[in-house]
Amino acid sequence: MKLGAGFDTRAYRLPALYDIPVWEVNQLENIKAKQGRLCKVLGKIPSHIKLVAINLDLEDPGTILESHGYSTKQADLFHI
Numbered sequence: 001m002k003l004g005a006g007f008d009t010r011a012y013r014l015p016a017l018y019d020i021p022v023w024e025v026n027q028l029e030n031i032k033a034k035q036g037r038l039c040k041v042l043g044k045i046p047s048h049i050k051l052v053a054i055n056l057d058l059e060d061p062g063t064i065l066e067s068h069g070y071s072t073k074q075a076d077l078f079h080i
Contacts, residue, residue: 007034011049012042021048023070025061028053 011022024034031053038045045051050068054061062072 007037012038012046017048018046019048021050021069023050023052023065023068025052025054025065027055 008024011017011020011024024031026034031051035045035051038049050070052064052068054064
């Protein structure tokens with residue numbers, strides 16, 4: 001599992017990450033912008049990618065990630 005944010009493109013460029021679940025966490029407006037760009041460039045969001053909108057001032061990251069299929073029972077890599 002990889003956690004990315006912003007306009008990081010490693011999950012789309014590196015073949016080693018094609019089969020690894022990726023949760024990208026960012027503010028709603030950034031998630032919408034990235035979603036639009038991905039659909040324009042790739043035609044759709046790859047199935048291993050989860051774009052997760054969050055308001056870090058009001059929401060708990062763990063709860064939000066779990067609601068998008070994230071599990072703490074596996075090894076993780078966090079890229080910030």
